[in-house]
Amino acid sequence: MxxxxxxxxxxxxxxxxxxxxxxxxxxxxxxxxxDHRFDPAVLEVPxxxxxxxxxxxxxxxxxxxxxxxxxxxxxISGGGEAQIWxxxxxxxxxxxxxEYHADTALGKVIAK
Numbered sequence: 001m002x003x004x005x006x007x008x009x010x011x012x013x014x015x016x017x018x019x020x021x022x023x024x025x026x027x028x029x030x031x032x033x034x035d036h037r038f039d040p041a042v043l044e045v046p047x048x049x050x051x052x053x054x055x056x057x058x059x060x061x062x063x064x065x066x067x068x069x070x071x072x073x074x075x076i077s078g079g080g081e082a083q084i085w086x087x088x089x090x091x092x093x094x095x096x097x098x099e100y101h102a103d104t105a106l107g108k109v110i111a112k
Contacts, residue, residue: 035059037104038106043108055074066098090111
């Protein structure tokens with residue numbers, strides 16, 4: 001029996017990686033910051049799925065998306081936008097806040 005050639009091994013690796021990517025499920029969600037508040041304040045996402053959050057800051061001042069539960073911190077400039085990847089998450093509730101306006105910029109992600 002002959003060992004596999006490098007060419008065939010490379011093809012098999014590419015097929016395996018393409019299959020792994022095809023099975024990866026991703027979702028997108030959007031959050032806005034206006035008047036130092038997140039909208040929506042409660043964001044539902046599917047459990048077990050990687051989610052891209054697009055956060056738009058409609059205020060003129062910067063805000064920091066901060067979540068110890070999600071292990072994420074990101075400063076979003078006034079009038080700016082940022083993408084924040086979260087998950088895949090276990091079912092449950094994950095708090096987040098705006099570090100610069102912690103009294104009003106509060107929210108939570110609920111994974112179901």
